[in-house]
Amino acid sequence: MRNGVIGLATFVSVAAGAGDDYHLQPVPVGDSAQVFVGKTEGFARGNGGNIVNTGFIVGTDGVIVIDSGPSRAYGEQQRAAIEKQTALPIRQVFITHAHPDHFLGDQAYSGIAISALPKTIAAIRDHGEALSDNLYRLLGGWMLGTRLVPPDHAAQPGTVIVAGRKLRLIAAQGHTDADLMIFDEATRTLFAGDLVFFQRAPTTPNANIEQWLSTLDTIDQLDFQYLVPGHGPIVQDHAAIAQTRDYLRWLSTTLHNAATRGWDIQEVMQTPIPERFRSLSVLDQEFPRSVTHLYPDIELNVLPKQTAAKHE
Amino acid sequence: MFRSRTRFRAYSLAASCLLLGVSSSALAGDAPSTIDPLNSPSWQYVQARYFDGQKLIFDDRIKVLAPTAAEDPLDVPIMVTSDGIADVEEVVVIADLNPIQKILAYQPKRASPDISFRFKVEQSTPVRAAMRTKDGVWHLGGTWLSAAGGGCTTPSGGSSGLWQGHLGEVNARIWPREDKNQRLRLRVIHPMDTGLAKGVPVFYIDQITLRDDSGAELATLQPFEPISENPVLSFDLKNVGPVHVEGHDIQGNTFTATIQP
Known part of the structure; x- marks a missing residue:
């Protein structure tokens, strides 16, 4: 399977020519944090998986990187772009969670500590290979040479000093079962990972909506000046949190109501989506995906257990 | 097989004639209804295997609702709808390239x-529903499903043996619908192993019968290997009142349940 996929990737790479330059340009946030803002799209050959926000913070004696992107090429180009901005060495990479657009650039940081929450590390070890295979299928040549490198350091929640910079590491859950947020105290910049989306429909393959909503309440209490969502434009207010919450609440209510009415999955997928969400990009792909992820557990809750099995 | 091949050639010729602007009246009696609207590479084979010698038309009223892309190849949700076609005696659902x-x-x-x-898909494939009406004609509708695949050759999640204490356990509920109809939703615990995963023998539910309170049959279903593990099914029944469910798998394990509305 893997060989076949790699073969395909090689072929596509040749066909696409020099298509693997992500043209990464950091956008300054505050005075020392910067963000590579990805497109608000889904994985596609046209974007090479650059659909994610990654970032870095320049400390007094080094640099902190937040998420390494979807491929080896992305990680290498991200590192080169950072090294153009500063001569200080990269001290640490934080991986916010175990989704492939956030950690498959790890290879570019060999020899540097890569930290993530323990459950994130376990999930990357267990499922990273399958996730990477799927990106080979979706992105083709962009993935050339990408290998799985699981983070090797367990991130400890709380305040830490890295590269002379005071960071608050916040462990949360909801988007996945381990979501790490990084709060830079000096610039009051919150790297929220995929706990917050903006102008792009949230993804839910490993989500627990109730936990996620509760985490959003926690994020609302944080005294940030800038919030960097995992996907979508950087904000200086609570609009992205409110939008993510609004969408998740609607999604959860819609699915629970459908289950109570006895609908099957395909009927749920026909649900009209409220006008206020129509502007979210990739909504038409993400809503049916979310129904597939979340509905099976919800529907089972309304199907009472009947007479036990009879073996003859 | 040979017959089908010959027939296909005839239709190809008919199509070429039309393209060339030649009158097709000479061929019109042999209606080219079996030119597959889904343009499946396996259509000839599917037709010969399942519909050989039978009357068949492609019918827009029959829809197969499927996601554009299979998010989970082990669990692709499908709904077949008929837009009120009357007197359907049998429905067959086929994935050409599985x-x-x-x-x-x-x-x-x-x-x-x-x-x-829900079913397991091995690769991108047409999924088609064929409905045979009382007059013996098969009406076909379908769609293409895009999938990364691997669904049929992967062991069930339950192949660890976790299902063994719960085999045949039924969860179900009835919802009243308009005009004295009701919706039955049913989940049965079963690994539904295809036999294509290494070291895991074929093992699936092959019969489910639904009866009303008097014991009369409301519907009968023969699931096959591609149906997903722990099948979840929705039926629209033309009755009201309790429904008796009975079923068995290919090893003769049986299950029964009575669902009260």
Whole structure:
């Protein structure tokens, strides 16, 4: 399977020519944090998986990187772009969670500590290979040479000093079962990972909506000046949190109501989506995906257990 | 097989003639209804295997609702709808490019031919529903499903043996619908192993019968290997009141349940 996929990737790479330059340009946030803002799209050959926000913070004696992107090429180009901005060495990479657009650039940081929450590390070890295979299928040549490198350091929640910079590491859950947020105290910049989306429909393959909503309440209490969502434009207010919450609440209510009415999955997928969400990009792909992820557990809750099995 | 091949050639010729602007009247009697609108590479084979010598038309009223892309190849949700086609005696659902093509056969006796289920897909494939009406004609509709695949050759999640204490356990509920109809939703615990995963023998539920309170059949269903593990099914029944469910798998394990509305 893997060989076949790699073969395909090689072929596509040749066909696409020099298509693997992500043209990464950091956008300054505050005075020392910067963000590579990805497109608000889904994985596609046209974007090479650059659909994610990654970032870095320049400390007094080094640099902190937040998420390494979807491929080896992305990680290498991200590192080169950072090294153009500063001569200080990269001290640490934080991986916010175990989704492939956030950690498959790890290879570019060999020899540097890569930290993530323990459950994130376990999930990357267990499922990273399958996730990477799927990106080979979706992105083709962009993935050339990408290998799985699981983070090797367990991130400890709380305040830490890295590269002379005071960071608050916040462990949360909801988007996945381990979501790490990084709060830079000096610039009051919150790297929220995929706990917050903006102008792009949230993804839910490993989500627990109730936990996620509760985490959003926690994020609302944080005294940030800038919030960097995992996907979508950087904000200086609570609009992205409110939008993510609004969408998740609607999604959860819609699915629970459908289950109570006895609908099957395909009927749920026909649900009209409220006008206020129509502007979210990739909504038409993400809503049916979310129904597939979340509905099976919800529907089972309304199907009472009947007479036990009879073996003859 | 030979017959089917010959027939296909005739239709190809008919199509070329039309393209060239030549009158097709000479060929019109042999209606080219079996030119597959889904343009499946396996259509000839599917036609010969399942519909050889039988009357068949492509019918827009029959829809197969599927996601554009299979998010989970082990659990692709499908709904078949018939837009009120009357007198359907049998429904067959086929995925042309699956290693096991036939997903289910369904005989709606006092039920709508519309049915929802989930199945395992091995690669991108046409998924088609064929409905045989009283007059013996098969009406076909379908769609293409895009999939990364691997669904049929992966062991069930339950192949660890976790299902063994719960085999045949039924969760179900009835919802009243308009005009003295009701919706039955059913989940049965079963690994539904295809036999294509290494070291895991074939093992699936092959019969489910639904009866009303008097014991009369409402519908009968033969699931096949591609139906997903722990099948979840939705039926639209033309009755009201309790429904008795009985079924068995290929090893003779049986299950029964009575669902009260």
